[in-house]
Amino acid sequence: MADKKARLTVDGLDESIELPVYSGTLGPDVIDVRPLTGKGLFTYDPGFVSTAACDSSITFIDGGKGVLLHGGYPIDELAEKSDYMEVCYLLLNGELPTAEQKDLFVNTVKNHTMLHEQLNHFYNGFRRDAHPMAIMCGVVGALSSFYHDSLDINNEHHREVCAYRLIAKMPTIAAMCFKYSCGQPFMYPRNDLSYAGNFLHMMFGTPCEEYQVNPVLEKAMDRIFVLHADHEQNASTSTVRLAGSSGANPFACIASGIAALWGPAHGGANEAVLNMLEEIGDESRIDEFVAKAKDPNDPFRLMGFGHRVYRNFDPRARVMKKSCDEVLAELGLENDPLLKIAKRLEQIAIEDEYFAERKLYPNVDFYSGIILKAIGIPTNMFTVIFALSRTIGWISHWSEFHSSPNKIGRPRQLYTGPTQRKYPG
Numbered sequence: 361m362a363d364k365k366a367r368l369t370v371d372g373l374d375e376s377i378e379l380p381v382y383s384g385t386l387g388p389d390v391i392d393v394r395p396l397t398g399k400g401l402f403t404y405d406p407g408f409v410s411t412a413a414c415d416s417s418i419t420f421i422d423g424g425k426g427v428l429l430h431g432g433y434p435i436d437e438l439a440e441k442s443d444y445m446e447v448c449y450l451l452l453n454g455e456l457p458t459a460e461q462k463d464l465f466v467n468t469v470k471n472h473t474m475l476h477e478q479l480n481h482f483y484n485g486f487r488r489d490a491h492p493m494a495i496m497c498g499v500v501g502a503l504s505s506f507y508h509d510s511l512d513i514n515n516e517h518h519r520e521v522c523a524y525r526l527i528a529k530m531p532t533i534a535a536m537c538f539k540y541s542c543g544q545p546f547m548y549p550r551n552d553l554s555y556a557g558n559f560l561h562m563m564f565g566t567p568c569e570e571y572q573v574n575p576v577l578e579k580a581m582d583r584i585f586v587l588h589a590d591h592e593q594n595a596s597t598s599t600v601r602l603a604g605s606s607g608a609n610p611f612a613c614i615a616s617g618i619a620a621l622w623g624p625a626h627g628g629a630n631e632a633v634l635n636m637l638e639e640i641g642d643e644s645r646i647d648e649f650v651a652k653a654k655d656p657n658d659p660f661r662l663m664g665f666g667h668r669v670y671r672n673f674d675p676r677a678r679v680m681k682k683s684c685d686e687v688l689a690e691l692g693l694e695n696d697p698l699l700k701i702a703k704r705l706e707q708i709a710i711e712d713e714y715f716a717e718r719k720l721y722p723n724v725d726f727y728s729g730i731i732l733k734a735i736g737i738p739t740n741m742f743t744v745i746f747a748l749s750r751t752i753g754w755i756s757h758w759s760e761f762h763s764s765p766n767k768i769g770r771p772r773q774l775y776t777g778p779t780q781r782k783y784p785g
């Protein structure tokens with residue numbers, strides 16, 4: 361129910377238009393613009409800067425204050441006190457699990473960690489030098505041709521099974537993308553390990569010797585998963601919701617989210633950060649790159665800085681920075697040349713007036729890229745790991761969309777092309 365109203369007057373219309381205004385539990389009020397269509401008007405908001413496209417109770421962000429809550433819990437507390445499995449449960453169910461619920465959840469996920477054996481052969485169809493995001497996009501889309509038994513989107517149990525399958529299989533798919541690229545045999549999942557530990561095992565283990573999981577790296581990996589788990593209606597999540605609104609199956613929808621995440625303005629930024637650090641190459645060239653980033657006539661931007669929503673320090677970046685320091689100390693990498701460039705760049709950008717004025721702070725991808733590089737994960741796998749972590753956010757939003765009455769998403773446009781004209785001849 362609308363507790364407030366807005367009135368819009370438009371030149372050429374005799375009467376003003378009354379629009380309901382709704383309040384959420386947190387965040388700005390929203391004006392319901394749907395009555396405008398009946399008056400022959402649309403709203404115009406390229407980039408969805410001012411548009412709330414749905415109701416959602418999963419995640420809240422206050423970009424100005426640097427707040428991120430999942431189910432009401434601040435992200436830094438979740439990163440400190442919970443693990444990824446608990447955060448997955450929270451995003452899917454709205455509450456943190458009890459110890460018993462967590463055991464059941466973790467065990468159910470573990471029942472689904474293997475891929476259908478036939479899917480392993482799909483990888484052979486890709487070039488060895490293919491970008492792992494290209495492989496992941498294809499393999500996740502292909503899941504819909506293997507798991508027909510749970511594709512009824514109107515069946516709550518089917519939706520739940522799909523969620524379990526996706527959470528469980530993404531690490532397996534991601535690690536197989538890596539193993540395929542370096543020509544090593546695929547490693548089957550080990551269900552005696554934690555979610556993060558198993559991922560590291562599938563990435564770095566070989567059949568020749570048992571892989572020992574380093575607890576510091578395991579914790580850092582788990583934190584990366586937690587910090588990327590969800591971020592309300594970002595480009596990839598909105599893509600998943602939009603694809604889902606047509607009734608497409610969840611595996612196809614998640615594949616669309618992976619495609620949207622790939623770009624450097626979104627999930628591809630962590631890979632772009634490392635590429636940029638390599639391009640800078642030496643601390644003596646940092647000033648040159650900072651000057652390029654500040655030049656309005658140069659399209660270059662400092663990758664890993666700035667965020668559409670956060671105009672303050674990204675709360676995830678704070679936790680990631682702490683994790684980054686722990687990992688570098690554990691691996692004795694404090695003096696790695698690339699990482700030294702990163703630290704120096706961070707300092708300059710934080711102190712520089714240009715960045716301060718525009719409220720451009722290092723974002724989560726800046727630090728996650730450094731951690732992943734230190735762990736030994738190749739740069740082109742960074743966005744794959746983001747996709748793996750974000751799958752829980754995507755599937756939670758997809759499930760939320762389908763659990764209440766919904767409509768196909770269909771944005772309109774401001775047409776600027778030719779008016780109707782005569783066909784030549």
Ligand code: ACO
Pocket residue numbers: 624625626627629653654656660661662663664665666667668669718720723724725
């Ligand atoms: N380096 C230099 N200048 C920047 C940067 C940057 N990284 N980001 C923004 N600016 C400048 C813009 O040039 C603009 O300056 P102006 O006002 O003088 O014209 C001003 O800051 C505002 O920038 P916008 O483009 O309006 O900000 P927007 O919200 O559209 O963009 C984005 C956000 C895409 C994240 C941008 O900051 C960027 O490209 N950053 C680098 C890529 C990156 O790290 N992306 C990861 C995002 S986090 C994630 O997806 C998990």
